[in-house]
Amino acid sequence: MRILVVGGGGREHALAWKLRQSPHCDALYAAPGNAGIAQIAECVPIAPKAVSELVAFAKQNAIDLVVVGPESPLIAGLAEALQEAGIRCFGPSRAAAQLEGSKAFAKQVMQQVGAPTAPFAVFDDPEAAKAYLRTRFMEQACVVKADGEALGKGAFVCDTLSDALNAVEFLMVEGGLGEAGKRVVIEDRLYGREMSLLCFVDGHTVLPMPPVRDYKRAFDSDRGPNTGGMGCYTPLPDAAPELIERALSQIVRPVVAEMAQRNTPYRGILYAGLMVQGEQPYALEFNCRFGDPEAQVLMPLLESDLVELALASIEGKLHTVDIRFSPRAAVCVVLASGGYPGDYRTGLPIEGLEAASQLPDVLIFHAGTRAQNGQVLTAGGRVLNLVGLGDTLEQARVNAYRAAALIHFEGMHYRTDIAQTVPA
Ligand code: AMP
Ligand code: GLY
Secondary structure (H helix, E strand, C coil): CCEEEEEEEEHHHHHHHHHHHCCCCCEEEEEECCCCCCCCCCEECCCCCHHHHHHHHHHCCCEEEEECCCHHHHHHHHHHHHHHHHCCEECCCCCCCHHHCCCHHHHHHHHHCCEECCCCEEEHHHHHHHHHHHHHCCCCEEEEECCCCCCCCCHHHCCHHHHHHHHHHHHHHHHCCCHCCCCEEEEECCCEEEEEEECCCCCCCEEEEECEEEEEEEEEHHHHEEEECCEEECCCCCCCHHHHHHHHHHHHHHHHHHHHCCCCEEEEEEEEEEEEEEEEEEEEEECCCCCCCHHHHHHEEEEHHHHHHHHHHHCCCCCHHHCCCCCCEEEHHHHHCCCCCCCCCCCEECCHHHHHHHCCCEEECCCCCCCCCEEEEEEECCCEEEEEEEHHHHHHHHHHHHHHCCCCCCCCCCCCCCCCCCCC
């Protein structure tokens, strides 16, 4: 098969690395890819959001399967556009991707099926939103979320009423996130431990992957601003099988059944962001794609063939396949540019990649990198993902940090507490 991966981050490097190992993969392309992906696939300079260019490329190059990394092209309808051209796409339709594309839609679906989730209200009018906050905050801290696609910047977890009012002002009045924030969801703030539960879904059948814990804050001990994710690990010692079964039976399967009932069946990866209190999971959000960096720890542990899983998801045959994961542990540490998630410089040379890549039980997935005259340069906020593997979490963590100690670029920063603490 001729396969195209859409995207150019660490997640897509991990997906490309896994796809390349499949006996079904005869040719691998990535749009736009990065310096790491370029070592295993042919990179083409097409942006993930350029739906018609992607479809034209796939047609011209006789692509059989497209695997989509980020949410934007899915929310924009890439899966249907490819399908119309007779090309298989691993990822949900535009209508099904609304589970990530609209927070209000996702909450309404959760409410309809009775999935445990925080109480919420939806507002199109800033004054009504503020009035709600003034009464609700008397009892209860709230989270203000932009309804639309906000690239991970749309949720304001507020400690005080004035923070929450400011979030409404920023989103709805100042238009700080454009159209995405014109409507907001306000929900009760939940406390507990977060986990990411990613599942393969084919419209009906749900095959879960091991739960992952993601570290969103920029600095150690959960200080600093939110980022796209500074690291993660799996397996989770605090995720008993009964807890996962509860999340599947109360949240994921009912939502998948509801989407089928509405004639917008969900096919692809469904990522449930959960907050767990005691042994009870609550749904915080859905994503319509693999997590980044969650994919970087899941792909190395996935023993089944990713091409076969993707095809079974598209064809509604997941009930016929067996999904197997290694019982080992994986820890991912993200090396970020100085200043990230704010402004940062790019084009800085990266040293030590060769030495780090020779360490046993270490995989390096590139994120924001580019190659120039044989040298790998920084090209984004999150630059590299160092994945340590081990028979225990501790071993995996030591391996990831051993790799981090060998790599250097000017301004580089990373968290030193991945897999050591549970983020607040
Ligand atoms: P979201 O944009 O829905 O993905 O939320 C981003 C992050 O905000 C989540 O990963 C949580 O860390 C946090 N968050 C979202 N909703 C809540 C909530 N109801 N209570 C506490 N934290 C939340
Ligand atoms: N790691 C969080 C996400 O991919 O949305």
